[in-house]
Amino acid sequence: MKPAAEEGCPTEDLLAKAQAGDAEAFIRLIEQHKQSLYKVARGFFTEPMDIEDAVSETVLSCWEYLSQLRKPTYFKTWLIRVLINHCIDVRRRRERLVSMDKLPEVPVQNPDPGNLHFESLVNCLPPDYRPVLILFYGEGFSVREIAVLLHLPTGTVSSRLKRGRERLAAVLKGKECI
Numbered sequence: 001m002k003p004a005a006e007e008g009c010p011t012e013d014l015l016a017k018a019q020a021g022d023a024e025a026f027i028r029l030i031e032q033h034k035q036s037l038y039k040v041a042r043g044f045f046t047e048p049m050d051i052e053d054a055v056s057e058t059v060l061s062c063w064e065y066l067s068q069l070r071k072p073t074y075f076k077t078w079l080i081r082v083l084i085n086h087c088i089d090v091r092r093r094r095e096r097l098v099s100m101d102k103l104p105e106v107p108v109q110n111p112d113p114g115n116l117h118f119e120s121l122v123n124c125l126p127p128d129y130r131p132v133l134i135l136f137y138g139e140g141f142s143v144r145e146i147a148v149l150l151h152l153p154t155g156t157v158s159s160r161l162k163r164g165r166e167r168l169a170a171v172l173k174g175k176e177c178i
Helices: 011-019 023-044 048-068 072-096 113-122 130-138 143-150 154-172
Strands: none
Touching: 011 023, 011 048, 011 072, 023 048, 023 072, 023 130, 048 072, 072 143, 113 130, 113 154, 130 143, 130 154, 143 154
16 A cells, blocks of 8 residues: 655655654644544444544544654554554443433534445444445555454455445345435
8 A cells, every 4th residue: 555645745754754743744644644534433433522532532642652653654554553443442432331311413524425425335334344344445455454454364354345245235226224
């Protein structure tokens, strides 16, 4: 997977500046990957508050531990791995809470219109399939990379992709959800 580049300033240059303590460079790096962070987090959660919690904790952790990243070409993979860990943490915390009153869902601000249909389809799937499909189709990670990111065997990732595709096909044929 190729690192993303900002107009005239490659990710590696921004990363070097950010690792040297340049907060502006770090902000620009996060802005480059902001959409990917939200897409992956939406694979774990439907509540905007949970998505925001996971993304904000990820940004803070990445700033604190940026000096530990050794290979700049793996920045996005590292960033997504940190996000997945925070998503798991947020999910665990939320599972411990018992909500007495369900508040109405607040729509996500400025959703990408091209992804709305895909997201609504993916949200019809069981939670185990969502992150795999979003990482594969939405973010372009390979099966092997997804396996590493999610700490799953490659066979499990492949089978979840296959079953997820089958379920999506059923949804598109009008047999389920939506």
